[in-house]
Every structure is written in structure tokens, then in C-alpha cells.
Amino acid sequence: MLGQLCGVTTAVVRATTVEGVTVIATESLSKRFPRVTALDRLSVDVGPGVTGLVGANGAGKSTLIKILLGLSPATEGRAEVLGLDVATKGGTIRERVGYMPEHDCLPPDVSATEFVVHMARMSGLPPTAARERTADTLRHVGLYEERYRPMGGYSTGMKQRVKLAQALVHDPQLVFLDEPTNGLDPVGRDEMLGLIRRIHTDFGISVLVTSHLLGELERTCDHVVVIDGGKLLRSSSTRDFTQTTTTLAVEVTDTDEHPDGTRALRDALHARGLEIHTGGGLPGAGHILLLTAQGEETYDLVRDTVADLGLGLIRMEQRRHHIAEVFKDGDQQAATQDGQDGPDVRKEAVGHGG
Numbered sequence: 001m002l003g004q005l006c007g008v009t010t011a012v013v014r015a016t017t018v019e020g021v022t023v024i025a026t027e028s029l030s031k032r033f034p035r036v037t038a039l040d041r042l043s044v045d046v047g048p049g050v051t052g053l054v055g056a057n058g059a060g061k062s063t064l065i066k067i068l069l070g071l072s073p074a075t076e077g078r079a080e081v082l083g084l085d086v087a088t089k090g091g092t093i094r095e096r097v098g099y100m101p102e103h104d105c106l107p108p109d110v111s112a113t114e115f116v117v118h119m120a121r122m123s124g125l126p127p128t129a130a131r132e133r134t135a136d137t138l139r140h141v142g143l144y145e146e147r148y149r150p151m152g153g154y155s156t157g158m159k160q161r162v163k164l165a166q167a168l169v170h171d172p173q174l175v176f177l178d179e180p181t182n183g184l185d186p187v188g189r190d191e192m193l194g195l196i197r198r199i200h201t202d203f204g205i206s207v208l209v210t211s212h213l214l215g216e217l218e219r220t221c222d223h224v225v226v227i228d229g230g231k232l233l234r235s236s237s238t239r240d241f242t243q244t245t246t247t248l249a250v251e252v253t254d255t256d257e258h259p260d261g262t263r264a265l266r267d268a269l270h271a272r273g274l275e276i277h278t279g280g281g282l283p284g285a286g287h288i289l290l291l292t293a294q295g296e297e298t299y300d301l302v303r304d305t306v307a308d309l310g311l312g313l314i315r316m317e318q319r320r321h322h323i324a325e326v327f328k329d330g331d332q333q334a335a336t337q338d339g340q341d342g343p344d345v346r347k348e349a350v351g352h353g354g
């Protein structure tokens with residue numbers, strides 16, 4: 001845990017190992033507001049690691065987090081966090097769980113250090129430990145000299161880092177991060193996703209992170225839960241979401257004899273009866289040949305053809321699905337291939353999957 005690694009003794013509850021246990025469990029959980037059902041009989045189990053909770057705006061993500069923290073009562077059903085009933089153990093849950101809210105909630109005339117020390121003290125840390133843990137945590141999230149300046153002058157990225165730091169400062173077993181990449185540019189988003197990943201890999205803290213961007217969860221999370229209209233659409237390991245496809249990507253060198261090696265290979269494979277995709281919509285489609293693998297023979301045929309033509313084989317690999325593709329119609333798939341984050345489900349309903 002962060003506190004242990006930083007060599008600071010804290011008074012907060014120490015984490016017991018959570019490997020192999022259910023970190024979050026909900027059973028037929030519903031939340032009805034007068035005009036809207038925010039959660040509709042949601043039953044889902046979440047294990048240790050980094051879990052993405054994805055859904056469009058209004059899907060019920062923030063409502064679920066507030067119920068799990070014991071801050072808002074469910075209308076029906078039940079939920080447990082770290083084995084504690086949210087209806088009766090909210091206080092204990094909040095001692096053990098960190099929370100990064102979605103919206104900007106930072107006082108502008110206070111420095112990051114003052115704010116995070118205050119949050120650490122509120123969590124029960126004595127003054128010296130609170131100061132030490134604050135310094136360590138702010139350094140961990142990448143805030144250095146600027147931590148002494150008033151937060152009103154911070155960029156969105158810096159504010160998100162402070163919000164993350166205050167969620168971690170009391171050495172939680174689990175953190176809930178509500179849309180931590182909101183408002184960040186691509187570089188800031190990548191940095192934040194890297195930080196989130198390290199919360200688990202470096203400190204063993206489990207993470208539930210919400211997002212409306214399917215693609216960014218694919219790179220960050222071990223497991224993904226998708227909700228829509230308060231209902232569970234799918235809960236799977238990221239690996240299951242991104243199973244291999246039958247599409248084979250092949251890249252070859254050019255030679256003096258074949259100045260366009262890709263074209264030469266395509267023509268030769270076509271002549272030998274292989275189904276070749278054009279690779280339309282793919283970055284680098286001009287250099288990468290996509291074809292349908294029909295078992296081991298396809299690999300052998302490609303290898304032999306490349307050798308016959310005297311080309312160099314740069315790579316031959318089976319492509320994997322992107323999570324975003326699971327929720328899209330076939331004719332939209334090309335838009336979310338390599339190097340993109342997939343659809344923003346605020347605009348694009350996630351109702352195709354399952």
C-alpha cells in the first residue's frame with residue numbers, strides 16, 4: 001500500500017488481502033428518483049484489480065458509486081463493499097475506500113497541500129502523518145512545486161491529480177474514481193490512465209473507474225462492467241471482451257524486385273485462393289495486409305508465399321477485438337480500429353452488445 005511503501009505509519013485501517021474475494025457485490029439494486037429510475041435491479045460482482053464502469057451520461061454510474069459509499073440509500077436490493085453492507089456500514093466503508101468525485105470540488109484559494117492535509121486529517125490521520133502522506137501522495141500523482149500555489153490557478157489536469165491524491169491519502173483498500181479523465185487532453189488522459197493502472201500494480205489498491213470512453217478502459221482495466229439505463233449490459237474480463245478474431249494482419253518489406261511488397265503478396269495470396277480484406281479505414285492500411293485465417297494452413301501459406309517472393313516478414317499476428325466493436329454494428333467497426341479510443345458512449349448508445 002502507498003503508506004507502507006512511503007514508509008509512513010498511518011492510523012487508518014490496514015488493508016487485508018483482497019485477492020480472490022469479491023470487492024463489490026450488488027444484488028437487484030435499484031434507485032428510483034421521482035422522474036427517473038437511475039438503477040434498475042442491478043446485480044453485479046466486482047473482484048480485485050482495476051474495473052471499468054462504463055455507460056453513457058445518465059446511465060447510473062455516479063448513482064451507483066454514491067450508494068456503494070453509503071451516501072445515498074438504494075430504493076431496493078442490497079450491496080456490499082469489501083464485505084460490508086452499504087445500508088449499515090457506510091462509515092466503515094468510507095474509512096477503507098477513497099473517492100474521487102466527478103465534478104470540480106476544490107476550493108480555489110487553498111493550495112493542494114493544505115487541501116490534501118485537511119482531507120487526511122478528516123480521515124483520522126494525526127497531523128505529522130497527514131503532512132507526510134500528503135507530500136508522498138502529491139508527489140506520486142505528479143504535483144511538485146505547484147502544490148504550494150492556490151488551486152484556483154490550476155489546469156484541469158492538475159485539479160484531477162489533486163482529486164486523485166485526496167482519494168488516496170488515507171491509504172484505502174479500494175478507490176472509486178468518477179470520470180477521472182474528464183476534460184483532459186489526450187496526453188493528460190494517457191498520464192491519468194497510467195497513474196490509475198499504477199494505483200493497483202504499485203500499491204495493490206483495487207480501483208473502480210467510470211468512463212464514457214470504451215477504448216480507454218480497454219487499455220487500463222482488468223474487467224469491464226457496462227451499464228445502460230441503470231441496467232447491466234455486460235460484465236466481463238477485458239480479455240473476454242477483446243477475444244482474438246479470425247483476421248490476420250501481415251506486414252512485409254519491399255524489395256528491388258517487388259517495390260510494393262504488400263501488393264505483390266496480396267496478388268500472390270489471392271491467386272492461391274485466400275480471402276484478402278482491403279484494410280479500409282485502418283491506419284497504415286497501405287502497408288498491412290488483412291486476411292481471414294482459416295486455421296494453421298493459412299499461416300503456412302502466408303509464410304511460404306512471403307519466402308517465394310523473397311520478401312521479409314515484419315509481422316504476422318491475429319487481430320483482437322476492441323471493446324468498442326462489441327457494442328457497434330458491423331458497418332461502423334472500421335472507425336474504431338488501431339490507435340483510437342473507440343466511441344464516446346455519450347453520443348453512441350451501448351445497446352448493441354451482450
Ligand SMILES: Nc1ncnc2c1ncn2[C@@H]1O[C@H](COP(=O)(O)OP(=O)(O)OP(=O)(O)O)[C@@H](O)[C@H]1O
Nearest residue numbers: 033036037038055056057058059060061062063064
Ligand atoms: N438526486 C437526483 N435526483 C433526481 N434524479 C437524479 C438524481 N441523481 C441522478 N439522477 C438521475 O439519475 C440518472 C442517472 O444519473 P447518474 O448521475 O448516476 O448517471 P451517470 O452515469 O453518472 O452520468 P454522468 O456521467 O452524466 O454523471 C440520470 O437520469 C440523472 O438525471
